[in-house]
Amino acid sequence: MRKEEWFQNLLKQSGGCLVVDGGLATHLEHLGANINDPLWSALCLIKNPELVRQVHREYLEAGAHIIITASYQATIPGFCSRGLSLAESEELLRRTVLLAVEARDAFRKSQQEKDIDDKNLQPALVAASIGSYGAYLADGSEYSGIYGPEMTLEKLKDFHRRRLQVVAEAKPDLIAFETTPNKIEAQAYVDLLREEAIDVPVWITFNSKDGVNVVSGDPFEECIGLAASCPSVVAVGINCTPPRFIHGLILNAKKVTTKPIIIYPNSGEMWDGEKKEWVVSHFCDNGVHIQDLPFSFLHPSTGVSDTDFVSYVHKWRESGASLIGGCCRTTPKTIRAISEALKRR
Numbered sequence: 296m297r298k299e300e301w302f303q304n305l306l307k308q309s310g311g312c313l314v315v316d317g318g319l320a321t322h323l324e325h326l327g328a329n330i331n332d333p334l335w336s337a338l339c340l341i342k343n344p345e346l347v348r349q350v351h352r353e354y355l356e357a358g359a360h361i362i363i364t365a366s367y368q369a370t371i372p373g374f375c376s377r378g379l380s381l382a383e384s385e386e387l388l389r390r391t392v393l394l395a396v397e398a399r400d401a402f403r404k405s406q407q408e409k410d411i412d413d414k415n416l417q418p419a420l421v422a423a424s425i426g427s428y429g430a431y432l433a434d435g436s437e438y439s440g441i442y443g444p445e446m447t448l449e450k451l452k453d454f455h456r457r458r459l460q461v462v463a464e465a466k467p468d469l470i471a472f473e474t475t476p477n478k479i480e481a482q483a484y485v486d487l488l489r490e491e492a493i494d495v496p497v498w499i500t501f502n503s504k505d506g507v508n509v510v511s512g513d514p515f516e517e518c519i520g521l522a523a524s525c526p527s528v529v530a531v532g533i534n535c536t537p538p539r540f541i542h543g544l545i546l547n548a549k550k551v552t553t554k555p556i557i558i559y560p561n562s563g564e565m566w567d568g569e570k571k572e573w574v575v576s577h578f579c580d581n582g583v584h585i586q587d588l589p590f591s592f593l594h595p596s597t598g599v600s601d602t603d604f605v606s607y608v609h610k611w612r613e614s615g616a617s618l619i620g621g622c623c624r625t626t627p628k629t630i631r632a633i634s635e636a637l638k639r640r
Protein backbone atom coordinates (compact mmCIF):
# COMPACT_ATOMS: atom_id res chain seq x y z
CA MET A 296 0.00 0.00 0.00
CA ARG A 297 1.22 3.48 -0.73
CA LYS A 298 2.35 5.45 2.30
CA GLU A 299 -0.32 8.10 1.88
CA GLU A 300 -3.08 5.56 1.56
CA TRP A 301 -1.88 3.72 4.67
CA PHE A 302 -1.95 6.93 6.64
CA GLN A 303 -5.33 8.08 5.35
CA ASN A 304 -6.82 4.70 6.32
CA LEU A 305 -5.36 4.99 9.77
CA LEU A 306 -6.88 8.44 10.20
CA LYS A 307 -10.24 7.24 8.97
CA GLN A 308 -10.23 4.30 11.38
CA SER A 309 -9.53 6.73 14.23
CA GLY A 310 -12.46 8.98 13.41
CA GLY A 311 -10.42 11.47 11.37
CA CYS A 312 -8.02 12.68 14.04
CA LEU A 313 -4.99 11.23 15.79
CA VAL A 314 -3.53 12.52 19.04
CA VAL A 315 0.20 13.23 19.07
CA ASP A 316 2.16 13.28 22.35
CA GLY A 317 3.38 16.39 24.18
CA GLY A 318 6.78 17.82 25.10
CA LEU A 319 9.26 15.02 25.66
CA ALA A 320 12.05 17.20 27.01
CA THR A 321 9.53 19.12 29.12
CA HIS A 322 8.23 16.03 30.82
CA LEU A 323 11.71 14.57 31.31
CA GLU A 324 12.48 17.75 33.25
CA HIS A 325 9.29 17.44 35.28
CA LEU A 326 10.38 13.95 36.23
CA GLY A 327 13.65 15.35 37.56
CA ALA A 328 16.10 15.07 34.65
CA ASN A 329 18.68 17.82 34.32
CA ILE A 330 18.96 18.34 30.55
CA ASN A 331 20.43 21.81 30.52
CA ASP A 332 23.08 20.63 28.09
CA PRO A 333 23.88 20.89 24.36
CA LEU A 334 22.48 17.37 23.95
CA TRP A 335 19.24 18.40 25.70
CA SER A 336 16.80 15.47 25.94
CA ALA A 337 19.36 13.20 24.24
CA LEU A 338 21.47 13.43 27.41
CA CYS A 339 18.90 11.17 29.07
CA LEU A 340 19.70 8.42 26.58
CA ILE A 341 23.11 8.22 28.19
CA LYS A 342 22.20 9.03 31.78
CA ASN A 343 18.73 7.65 32.34
CA PRO A 344 17.09 5.80 29.42
CA GLU A 345 14.48 4.37 31.78
CA LEU A 346 13.08 7.88 32.26
CA VAL A 347 12.63 8.24 28.47
CA ARG A 348 10.63 5.01 28.47
CA GLN A 349 8.51 6.34 31.32
CA VAL A 350 7.73 9.58 29.47
CA HIS A 351 6.62 7.58 26.41
CA ARG A 352 4.47 5.40 28.61
CA GLU A 353 2.81 8.36 30.34
CA TYR A 354 1.93 9.95 27.01
CA LEU A 355 0.38 6.71 25.77
CA GLU A 356 -1.63 6.43 28.97
CA ALA A 357 -2.77 10.03 28.48
CA GLY A 358 -4.24 9.02 25.11
CA ALA A 359 -1.49 9.74 22.56
CA HIS A 360 -1.72 7.70 19.36
CA ILE A 361 1.75 8.75 18.27
CA ILE A 362 4.83 9.03 20.47
CA ILE A 363 7.92 10.90 19.27
CA THR A 364 11.36 9.51 20.07
CA ALA A 365 14.14 11.20 22.05
CA SER A 366 16.32 11.74 18.97
CA TYR A 367 15.42 15.41 18.43
CA GLN A 368 18.82 16.68 19.54
CA ALA A 369 20.62 13.30 19.30
CA THR A 370 23.23 13.58 16.56
CA ILE A 371 26.36 11.65 15.69
CA PRO A 372 28.67 14.70 15.94
CA GLY A 373 26.93 15.67 19.19
CA PHE A 374 27.60 12.28 20.76
CA CYS A 375 31.13 12.05 19.34
CA SER A 376 31.97 15.44 20.90
CA ARG A 377 31.17 13.79 24.27
CA GLY A 378 33.70 11.05 23.71
CA LEU A 379 31.44 8.36 22.26
CA SER A 380 32.71 6.39 19.27
CA LEU A 381 30.91 6.42 15.94
CA ALA A 382 29.52 2.94 16.60
CA GLU A 383 28.32 3.93 20.07
CA SER A 384 26.69 7.09 18.73
CA GLU A 385 24.81 5.16 16.07
CA GLU A 386 23.75 2.61 18.65
CA LEU A 387 22.32 5.36 20.86
CA LEU A 388 20.34 6.69 17.91
CA ARG A 389 18.88 3.24 17.29
CA ARG A 390 18.05 3.00 20.98
CA THR A 391 15.79 6.04 20.75
CA VAL A 392 13.49 4.04 18.47
CA LEU A 393 13.84 0.90 20.55
CA LEU A 394 12.89 2.69 23.79
CA ALA A 395 9.70 4.01 22.21
CA VAL A 396 8.86 0.64 20.63
CA GLU A 397 9.38 -1.11 23.98
CA ALA A 398 7.14 1.43 25.75
CA ARG A 399 4.50 1.02 23.06
CA ASP A 400 4.59 -2.78 23.17
CA ALA A 401 4.37 -2.83 26.98
CA PHE A 402 1.42 -0.43 26.80
CA ARG A 403 -0.35 -2.64 24.24
CA LYS A 404 0.21 -5.67 26.37
CA SER A 405 -1.33 -3.96 29.39
CA GLN A 406 -4.33 -2.94 27.26
CA GLN A 407 -4.77 -6.53 26.11
CA GLU A 408 -4.56 -7.73 29.69
CA LYS A 409 -7.40 -5.34 30.49
CA ASP A 410 -9.36 -7.36 27.95
CA ILE A 411 -9.50 -4.60 25.41
CA ASP A 412 -10.57 -6.12 22.14
CA ASP A 413 -7.90 -6.16 19.43
CA LYS A 414 -10.03 -4.04 17.14
CA ASN A 415 -10.56 -1.47 19.89
CA LEU A 416 -6.88 -1.15 20.68
CA GLN A 417 -5.64 2.40 20.61
CA PRO A 418 -3.39 2.84 17.55
CA ALA A 419 0.08 3.57 18.85
CA LEU A 420 2.78 4.58 16.43
CA VAL A 421 6.40 5.49 16.97
CA ALA A 422 7.66 8.59 15.14
CA ALA A 423 11.45 9.02 15.09
CA SER A 424 12.33 12.65 15.69
CA ILE A 425 14.80 14.54 13.53
CA GLY A 426 15.56 18.01 14.85
CA SER A 427 17.06 20.75 12.72
CA TYR A 428 20.73 21.67 12.30
CA GLY A 429 19.90 24.64 14.55
CA ALA A 430 18.84 22.26 17.31
CA TYR A 431 22.23 20.52 17.07
CA LEU A 432 23.96 23.92 17.37
CA ALA A 433 22.00 24.47 20.61
CA ASP A 434 22.36 28.24 20.22
CA GLY A 435 18.71 29.11 19.66
CA SER A 436 19.00 29.11 15.86
CA GLU A 437 16.20 26.59 15.56
CA TYR A 438 14.02 29.60 16.45
CA SER A 439 15.73 32.01 14.04
CA GLY A 440 16.48 29.71 11.11
CA ILE A 441 19.55 31.83 10.40
CA TYR A 442 22.49 29.56 9.65
CA GLY A 443 24.80 32.21 8.23
CA PRO A 444 26.13 32.88 4.73
CA GLU A 445 28.38 29.81 4.71
CA MET A 446 25.49 27.37 4.90
CA THR A 447 24.53 25.49 1.74
CA LEU A 448 22.00 22.86 0.79
CA GLU A 449 24.76 20.28 0.36
CA LYS A 450 26.17 20.98 3.83
CA LEU A 451 22.75 20.51 5.38
CA LYS A 452 22.23 17.28 3.50
CA ASP A 453 25.60 15.98 4.65
CA PHE A 454 24.76 16.91 8.23
CA HIS A 455 21.46 14.99 8.15
CA ARG A 456 22.34 12.04 5.90
CA ARG A 457 23.81 9.45 8.24
CA ARG A 458 21.43 10.10 11.14
CA LEU A 459 18.48 9.74 8.81
CA GLN A 460 19.81 6.43 7.49
CA VAL A 461 20.44 5.04 10.97
CA VAL A 462 17.06 6.13 12.30
CA ALA A 463 15.23 4.73 9.25
CA GLU A 464 17.04 1.39 9.58
CA ALA A 465 15.68 1.12 13.13
CA LYS A 466 12.21 0.85 11.51
CA PRO A 467 10.05 3.42 13.26
CA ASP A 468 6.46 3.73 11.96
CA LEU A 469 7.12 7.32 10.95
CA ILE A 470 9.88 9.91 10.87
CA ALA A 471 9.08 13.36 12.31
CA PHE A 472 11.15 16.24 10.93
CA GLU A 473 10.31 18.74 13.64
CA THR A 474 10.73 22.46 14.29
CA THR A 475 12.03 23.05 10.75
CA PRO A 476 13.02 26.73 10.82
CA ASN A 477 13.60 27.50 7.13
CA LYS A 478 12.99 26.39 3.58
CA ILE A 479 16.50 25.23 2.77
CA GLU A 480 16.38 22.61 5.51
CA ALA A 481 13.02 21.32 4.23
CA GLN A 482 14.64 21.07 0.79
CA ALA A 483 17.48 19.07 2.30
CA TYR A 484 14.99 16.62 3.85
CA VAL A 485 13.01 16.22 0.63
CA ASP A 486 16.20 15.63 -1.40
CA LEU A 487 17.62 13.16 1.12
CA LEU A 488 14.40 11.14 1.32
CA ARG A 489 14.62 10.62 -2.43
CA GLU A 490 18.39 10.14 -2.74
CA GLU A 491 18.58 7.68 0.14
CA ALA A 492 15.33 5.95 -0.89
CA ILE A 493 14.02 6.17 2.68
CA ASP A 494 11.08 3.82 2.93
CA VAL A 495 9.51 5.19 6.13
CA PRO A 496 6.54 7.59 5.87
CA VAL A 497 7.38 11.02 7.28
CA TRP A 498 5.90 14.30 8.43
CA ILE A 499 7.57 17.68 8.20
CA THR A 500 6.53 20.45 10.60
CA PHE A 501 7.72 24.06 10.72
CA ASN A 502 7.78 26.65 13.49
CA SER A 503 6.61 30.23 13.28
CA LYS A 504 6.87 33.24 15.57
CA ASP A 505 4.57 35.61 13.71
CA GLY A 506 1.82 33.40 12.34
CA VAL A 507 2.72 34.37 8.78
CA ASN A 508 6.15 33.01 7.94
CA VAL A 509 8.35 30.27 9.34
CA VAL A 510 10.83 31.58 11.90
CA SER A 511 13.53 32.40 9.31
CA GLY A 512 11.10 34.65 7.44
CA ASP A 513 10.65 32.18 4.55
CA PRO A 514 7.00 32.16 3.42
CA PHE A 515 5.05 29.48 5.30
CA GLU A 516 2.98 28.39 2.30
CA GLU A 517 6.10 27.88 0.19
CA CYS A 518 7.60 25.68 2.89
CA ILE A 519 4.41 23.64 3.27
CA GLY A 520 4.07 23.29 -0.51
CA LEU A 521 7.63 22.07 -0.82
CA ALA A 522 7.24 19.54 2.01
CA ALA A 523 3.91 18.29 0.66
CA SER A 524 5.39 17.74 -2.81
CA CYS A 525 7.49 14.86 -1.46
CA PRO A 526 5.87 11.43 -1.99
CA SER A 527 7.16 10.15 1.39
CA VAL A 528 5.39 12.95 3.27
CA VAL A 529 2.08 11.79 4.77
CA ALA A 530 1.39 14.95 6.82
CA VAL A 531 2.65 18.52 6.99
CA GLY A 532 2.18 21.24 9.55
CA ILE A 533 3.39 23.22 12.52
CA ASN A 534 5.02 22.47 15.86
CA CYS A 535 6.57 24.42 18.73
CA THR A 536 4.62 27.54 17.81
CA PRO A 537 2.33 29.59 20.08
CA PRO A 538 -1.30 28.41 20.07
CA ARG A 539 -2.61 31.82 18.98
CA PHE A 540 -1.01 31.44 15.53
CA ILE A 541 -2.17 27.91 14.77
CA HIS A 542 -5.65 28.55 13.39
CA GLY A 543 -4.45 30.99 10.72
CA LEU A 544 -1.52 28.79 9.78
CA ILE A 545 -3.80 25.77 9.28
CA LEU A 546 -5.97 27.81 6.91
CA ASN A 547 -2.88 28.93 4.99
CA ALA A 548 -1.49 25.40 4.79
CA LYS A 549 -4.78 24.23 3.34
CA LYS A 550 -4.37 26.66 0.46
CA VAL A 551 -1.39 24.70 -0.81
CA THR A 552 -1.98 21.06 0.12
CA THR A 553 -4.66 18.43 0.56
CA LYS A 554 -2.37 16.23 2.68
CA PRO A 555 -3.33 15.76 6.36
CA ILE A 556 -2.32 18.67 8.58
CA ILE A 557 -0.51 18.06 11.84
CA ILE A 558 -0.19 20.64 14.60
CA TYR A 559 1.47 20.40 17.99
CA PRO A 560 1.93 23.88 19.43
CA ASN A 561 3.98 24.80 22.45
CA SER A 562 2.31 26.49 25.41
CA GLY A 563 2.90 29.97 24.01
CA GLU A 564 6.12 30.82 25.77
CA MET A 565 9.27 31.75 23.84
CA TRP A 566 12.68 30.08 24.03
CA ASP A 567 15.39 32.54 25.02
CA GLY A 568 18.39 31.02 23.27
CA GLU A 569 20.88 33.14 25.20
CA LYS A 570 19.52 32.56 28.69
CA LYS A 571 18.52 29.02 27.72
CA GLU A 572 15.11 29.26 29.32
CA TRP A 573 11.45 29.60 28.36
CA VAL A 574 10.04 33.07 28.94
CA VAL A 575 6.54 34.46 28.72
CA SER A 576 6.22 35.98 25.26
CA HIS A 577 5.62 39.69 24.86
CA PHE A 578 2.08 39.13 23.77
CA CYS A 579 -0.64 37.47 25.69
CA ASP A 580 -2.38 34.64 23.94
CA ASN A 581 -5.12 36.89 22.59
CA GLY A 582 -2.58 39.31 21.11
CA VAL A 583 -2.88 41.88 23.92
CA HIS A 584 0.40 43.33 25.15
CA ILE A 585 1.31 41.58 28.36
CA GLN A 586 2.33 44.79 30.10
CA ASP A 587 -1.23 46.09 29.58
CA LEU A 588 -2.76 43.23 31.53
CA PRO A 589 -3.28 42.84 35.26
CA PHE A 590 -0.71 40.42 36.65
CA SER A 591 -3.37 37.95 37.78
CA PHE A 592 -4.34 37.39 34.16
CA LEU A 593 -1.03 35.75 33.34
CA HIS A 594 0.29 32.27 33.77
CA PRO A 595 3.92 33.32 34.09
CA SER A 596 5.39 29.86 34.31
CA THR A 597 3.08 27.90 32.07
CA GLY A 598 1.95 30.15 29.21
CA VAL A 599 -1.44 28.94 28.02
CA SER A 600 -3.07 26.67 30.59
CA ASP A 601 -4.22 23.16 29.72
CA THR A 602 -7.86 24.28 29.74
CA ASP A 603 -7.12 27.21 27.40
CA PHE A 604 -5.30 24.80 25.14
CA VAL A 605 -8.32 22.57 24.96
CA SER A 606 -10.68 25.35 24.02
CA TYR A 607 -8.54 25.76 20.92
CA VAL A 608 -8.75 22.10 19.97
CA HIS A 609 -12.23 22.32 18.46
CA LYS A 610 -11.25 25.32 16.40
CA TRP A 611 -8.14 23.57 15.08
CA ARG A 612 -10.12 20.45 14.27
CA GLU A 613 -12.76 22.52 12.46
CA SER A 614 -10.18 24.40 10.46
CA GLY A 615 -8.76 21.10 9.23
CA ALA A 616 -6.08 19.67 11.55
CA SER A 617 -6.02 15.85 11.50
CA LEU A 618 -3.25 15.29 14.03
CA ILE A 619 -3.18 17.32 17.25
CA GLY A 620 -0.71 17.23 20.11
CA GLY A 621 1.58 19.51 22.09
CA CYS A 622 5.21 20.55 21.98
CA CYS A 623 7.44 22.29 24.53
CA ARG A 624 5.93 23.09 27.93
CA THR A 625 2.99 20.77 27.36
CA THR A 626 2.69 17.62 29.46
CA PRO A 627 0.69 14.37 29.71
CA LYS A 628 -2.02 16.49 31.37
CA THR A 629 -2.33 18.59 28.22
CA ILE A 630 -2.50 15.48 26.05
CA ARG A 631 -5.13 13.86 28.26
CA ALA A 632 -7.21 17.04 28.00
CA ILE A 633 -6.82 17.11 24.19
CA SER A 634 -7.70 13.43 23.91
CA GLU A 635 -10.81 13.85 26.05
CA ALA A 636 -11.89 16.97 24.16
CA LEU A 637 -11.63 15.09 20.87
CA LYS A 638 -13.56 12.12 22.23
CA ARG A 639 -16.36 14.45 23.34
CA ARG A 640 -16.77 15.81 19.83
Ligand code: MET
Nearest residue numbers: 318319320363367474535
Ligand atom coordinates in the same frame (compact mmCIF):
# COMPACT_ATOMS: atom_id res chain seq x y z
C1 MET B 1 12.09 22.27 20.38
S1 MET B 1 10.82 21.28 19.84
C2 MET B 1 11.16 19.77 20.66
C3 MET B 1 10.41 18.64 20.13
C4 MET B 1 10.67 17.33 20.81
N1 MET B 1 9.82 16.31 20.23
C5 MET B 1 10.37 17.42 22.29
O1 MET B 1 9.21 17.45 22.64
O2 MET B 1 11.21 17.40 23.12
Ligand SMILES: [Zn+2]
Nearest residue numbers: 535561622623
Ligand atom coordinates in the same frame (compact mmCIF):
# COMPACT_ATOMS: atom_id res chain seq x y z
ZN1 LIG C 1 8.99 22.24 21.11
